[in-house]
Amino acid sequence: MAHPRSRRLRALAVPLGLALTASLGFLPNAATAASPDAAPADGPQLSYVVNTTPGHATAGKVEKAISRAGGKVIVAHEQIGVIVVHSANPQFAATMRTVPGVQTAGATRTAPLKATGTTDVGKPQKVDLSTSQLAAAGKAAKANGQEPLEPLQWDLPAIKADQAAKVNPGSRKVTVGIIDTGVDDTHPDLKANFSARQSANCVGGVADTSKGAWRPWDPASDYHGTHVAGTIAAARNGVGVAGVAPGVKISAIKVSEPETSLFYAESVVCAFVFAADHGVAVTNNSYYVDPWMFNCKDDADQAAIIDAVGRAAGYAQRKGVLNVAAAGNSGLDLAATKLTDSGSPNDSTPVERTVNPKTCWDVPTQLPGTVTVAATGVQKRKSYYSNYGLGQIDVAAPGGDSKQVPELPAKNGNILSTMPGGDWAYLAGTSMATPHVAGVAALLKSAHPKASPQEIQWLLKEQADNPGCPTDDATCTGTKHVNSHFGYGIVDALDAVKK
Incomplete structure (x- = not known):
């Protein structure tokens, strides 16, 4: 382990x-940020955190931008403004950083996601x-x-x-x-x-x-x-x-x-x-x-x-x-x-x-x-x-x-x-x-x-x-x-x- x-x-x-018996998928620090409406490109499926102004109103707007950028919302902790997202768009984090209401965004890993389950x-x-x-x-x-x-x-x-x-x-x-x-x-x-x-x-x-x-x-x-x-x-x-x-x-x-x-x-x-x-x-x-x-x-x-x-x-x-x-x-x-x-x-x-x-x-x-x-x-x-x-x-x-x-x-x-x-x-x-x-x-x-x-x-x-x-x-x-x-x-x- x-x-x-x-x-x-x-x-x-x-x-x-x-x-006793008694990442290096893609590190999205792109030199040029993509626009919020950019079409997603193919890349490794990664997990991201998108951190916004807390509250339902901001989360709703940001979630729409997440979808346009090729992301899937896994969970939104609206009380703290943290949204967990999966995306295969290599430009996803860079794109999200340009979205109004988003304060920080980034990949949480460098290796691609894989299915989880119990091991033997x-x-x-x-x-x-x-x-x-x-x-x-x-x-x-x-x-x-x-x-x-x-x-x-x-x-x-x-x-x-x-x-x-x-x-x-x-x-x-x-x-x-x-x-x-x-x-x-x-x-x-x-x-x-x-x-x-x-x-x-x-x-x-x-x-x-x-x-x-x-x-x-x-x-x-x-x-x-x-x-x-x-x-x-x-x-x-x-x-x-x-x-x-x-x-x-x-x-x-x-x-x-x-x-x-x-x-x-x-x-x-x-x-x-x-x-x-x-x-x-x-x-x-x-x-x-x-x-x-x-x-x-x-x-x-x-x-x-x-x-x-x-x-x-x-x-x-x-x-x-x-x-x-x-x-x-x-x-x-x-x-x-x-x-x-x-x-x-x-x-x-x-x-x-x-x-x-x-x-x-x-x-x-x-x-x-x-x-x-x-x-x-x-x-x-x-x-x-x-x-x-x-x-x-x-x-x-x-x-x-x-x-x-x-x-x-x-x-x-x-x-x-x-x-x-x-x-x-x-x-x-x-x-x-x-x-x-x-x-x-x-x-x-x-x-x-x-x-x-x-x-x-x-x-x-x-x-x-x-x-x-x-x-x-x-x-x-x-x-x-x-x-x-x-x-x-x-x-x-x-x-x-x-x-």
Whole structure:
């Protein structure tokens, strides 16, 4: 699987395999814009976002122009002015940019559209823990009143989530929406906390709420969202692991394409709008929007992606949703003046390019109002792969690090959580750090139900514990209170329920 936060360590997860059984179609930056009435030419069928002044009146006029330009409207989010379109006209985006009422327009991919459907269902690869390791974990769990595999979860005490659960495990009125590869809601550690009415399959841009539509296409490869779900809210039910907020609800909003697991803009726009309209309090975003690791505002297509996803994320925030997102796994300083992106576009042929992080954004993590999360290891140092940057990172949380190893019985520096098919596994990545923060945010929302997304973000930062910059790491800059590795610090679940 090309993982959501890391096809470059993308889905922001790095699979480290310890399961337990206990475009360049056409980039429409044409030098000469076609007229709105230009006859469509033949080209690859692509998906586009056409961003307009919000409202029904403008949408109606623009939709007529879309039809004349050879486009087919898939869905119109009139409340935010985002229209998703399919077209085989190579000049479609350039044509639409000349239409009154259209503010930005561009292709969301570089590879042609293809029919979507489920892939063959397989089982995740299983690599059992040793009998002695499981026995040691079970003995420790029994002695301490923990879940059977909880002694292997060094990450929970690292943010005091084990202590927080005894004070307030979270409210059933709070739901965290997991925008990801889908969630196996039949997992024994997840089913008690799963909210089907707040779940959907948004792949392609239109929400499908039919039963089970939110589940992974292929459990053997699309396990990322299920792993994230367990970290947030695996139930304390005498089975497997425990989540950071074991009393809250979780929902799945699937946005990954079958087979490729790519997260395109139209799907992510659908997900944010769906979350906002279905009472979700927090969204977890452990991915970047494909096919560009960074979307640059001076490129018309990429600017349209920033605009469309930004509108949807902003809509969610205005409706009371806090969006939490992974910083990325490329070890980059997001505050640098220039970076090299050699992996984009990742749906066709990548071309190495130099980007300026001030105008080229990792979406959605660098969108305004989003909580950007860096990863740490058991030694409370930045994980070796985690992106960082002064003024770019809001908070940090355990994401795992194979170079930072805990004591027995764990002896694994990565994050243990749920997998499809009733399994558990260790993974690492800022993908794994983000659900820790989403879980703490859910605890804060449980304790302060009337708090706005901005207030929850302030509390996350105010209560975070900052280790300060390591003396032997020159990449860390800033102060004891705010720095490039941890932002305001590592989140604190106990403070979330006590203060």
